[in-house]
Amino acid sequence: MTLTNSQSIQQKKAALRQRLLKARQAIPPQLWRQKSDRICAHLKALPLFTQARTILAYCSFRQEPDLSPLLQIQRSWGLPRCVEKSIIWHRWYPNGSLPLQTGAYGIWEPHPHSPLVEPETVDLILVPAVACDIKGYRLGYGGGYYDRLLSQPAWIGKPTIGIIFEYARLPKIPKAPWDRRLDGICTESGLYFMAD
Template structure:
């Protein structure tokens, strides 16, 4: 199956999950992240605001961390500090995704310990199927981001043995689902 067909099929399946099951799976996934040394040792974590029934990471946000969220600026992502206390405002971004306002403090790569990466699917090799814009692949191909610890976030039904991959796709360090945290075969 090609990326476009797989993306459509997996998005339909994810969006058909009943809200109470979606929240329970999201909670289990957050529990696995919370108990991971990758998360507990990180001081600055990049995350995302859930759309289209992506796993909801909001249960993690009270953790005493510095949180960074992306803004789409042209064809790239910039990362800004966001605080769960509401002191830094959000706005709807170019794709309708909540993002920090442009005047929010910027996070530079050397400040970041961990990146939680949204995906439609991930595979055991650490490759992800995203929404098709290439934002994360371009970011992770950059030398200043390439060595960052990255965890793909998907429900277990979207953790596949293999996803179609292109030459520009960048593997992740690990994948987290409601069933656990799995290190990528690329990183073993």
């Protein structure tokens, strides 16, 4: 039995994902905190971040870079809630929001009754990833949530920055036709924006 090109890409992604997640889990907690804090510092210095009305972010899971220090900044945030095959974005404020709760995948997410984010108010999307390549393509967890989201008309053209540790910024990632390219990448070493 021969694999289709799509199946071959998916197998390569799965093997790469497994190796990179294992490496991320091996980062000692103190080093993980330092690297996460450096990522937050780079983002805080970015005009795109400081001038944004609403920023979509995420709650760290499985040793993803931790953006929780940023979430304490008084502004309008959007946090994701997974519902079936879609991401629903809810408004979240450092004070005054309903408490976060554990969702279907064990990830902290907004309460279902929290107000929804209107796409037209969003100026920046911070995208979690297992890895990104130097052209801006992202290796996610395999569910396709962000690729589907970023293909929807309401979200096309919103600035996107992949959030990863430097070890996961790779020369090239296997890419499928539906994979969406990010505008930039932020690691503990700095911010990298993609040339067109």
